[in-house]
Amino acid sequence: MEIIIKATPEEASRYAFEKIREEMERGAKVLGLATGSTPERLYRIMRESDLDFSGMTSINLDEYMGLSEDNPQSYHYFMHKHLFDAKPFKKNYLLDGLADETEECAQFEEIIAANPIDVQILGIGTNGHIGFNEPGTSFDSRTQKVALWQSTIDSNKRYFADEKDVPRFAYSMGIQSILSSRKIILMAFGKEKAAAVKAALEGPITEDLPASILQTHKHVTVILDEAAAQMLSKK
Numbered sequence: 711m712e713i714i715i716k717a718t719p720e721e722a723s724r725y726a727f728e729k730i731r732e733e734m735e736r737g738a739k740v741l742g743l744a745t746g747s748t749p750e751r752l753y754r755i756m757r758e759s760d761l762d763f764s765g766m767t768s769i770n771l772d773e774y775m776g777l778s779e780d781n782p783q784s785y786h787y788f789m790h791k792h793l794f795d796a797k798p799f800k801k802n803y804l805l806d807g808l809a810d811e812t813e814e815c816a817q818f819e820e821i822i823a824a825n826p827i828d829v830q831i832l833g834i835g836t837n838g839h840i841g842f843n844e845p846g847t848s849f850d851s852r853t854q855k856v857a858l859w860q861s862t863i864d865s866n867k868r869y870f871a872d873e874k875d876v877p878r879f880a881y882s883m884g885i886q887s888i889l890s891s892r893k894i895i896l897m898a899f900g901k902e903k904a905a906a907v908k909a910a911l912e913g914p915i916t917e918d919l920p921a922s923i924l925q926t927h928k929h930v931t932v933i934l935d936e937a938a939a940q941m942l943s944k945k
C-alpha cells in the first residue's frame with residue numbers, strides 16, 4: 711500500500727488526477743468512480759483537463775434506492791453534473807435505484823466481469839465504509855441492496871432538504887466487486903476522516919471496518935491531505 715500525504719485536498723486531487731492520466735497512458739480503459747464530496751475536486755480537474763475519455767468506460771460504485779436518474783440527489787445526477795456532461799465517456803454504467811433488486815445487482819456483476827476495472831476511485835465514510843458497504847458487510851459481498859447506517863444518513867443529509875428525504879437503502883458494489891479492481895485509489899480529506907483512515911490503514915483487518923480489507927489488495931494508493939493523515943503513526 712502506497713500512502714501519499716499532501717498539504718491540501720487540491721494538491722491531493724491533482725496527484726490522483728496524474729495517477730489516472732498515467733494509467734490511461736498505459737492503456738487503462740475502465741474507471742471505477744465514486745461520489746461524495748471527496749472526489750469533487752478530482753472531477754473538476756478531469757473536466758478542465760485535456761484528457762479525452764471518449765474511449766473510456768466508467769462504472770460507479772453505488773446509487774440510492776428509490777431515486778430516479780434525474781433526481782438532483784441521485785448519484786446519476788451527481789456524476790453527470792460533475793463529470794459526464796463535460797467529458798463524455800464511451801459508456802457509463804451506474805446502478806439504477808428504481809430497478810428490481812435481484813436483476814439489477816446480478817446484471818451489474820456481469821457488467822463488472824465484462825469490463826474489469828483498471829482503476830477504482832474510493833472515498834471513505836467516517837465509519838470506514840467504502841461504496842455503501844457499512845461496517846459488518848461480508849468481505850465476500852458482491853453488488854447488493856444495503857441498509858444505510860444512521861451515521862451515513864446524517865453525514866449525507868447535507869445534500870437533502872430534510873433528513874427524512876435521505877433514502878434508507880442503496881445498491882452498492884460489494885467488497886469483492888471492489889477488490890476485483892486492478893488498482894485502487896482511496897482518497898480522504900479532513901479531520902473527520904482521520905480516525906477511519908487510521909483504522910483502515912493501521913488497524914486490524916476486520917469486517918467491522920470495511921476499508922481495512924484494502925490492506926490485502928496488491929495495488930492500493932491512499933491519497934490524503936494532512937488533516938486526514940494526522941492520526942497515522944507511520945507517515
Ligand SMILES: N[C@@H]1[C@@H](O)[C@H](O)[C@@H](COP(=O)(O)O)O[C@@H]1O
Pocket residue numbers: 744745746747748749771772832833834835836840841842862866
Ligand atoms: N456512498 C458514498 C461513498 O462512496 C463516499 O466515499 C462516502 C464519503 O463521502 P464524502 O466524500 O462526501 O465524505 O460516503 C458516501 O456515503
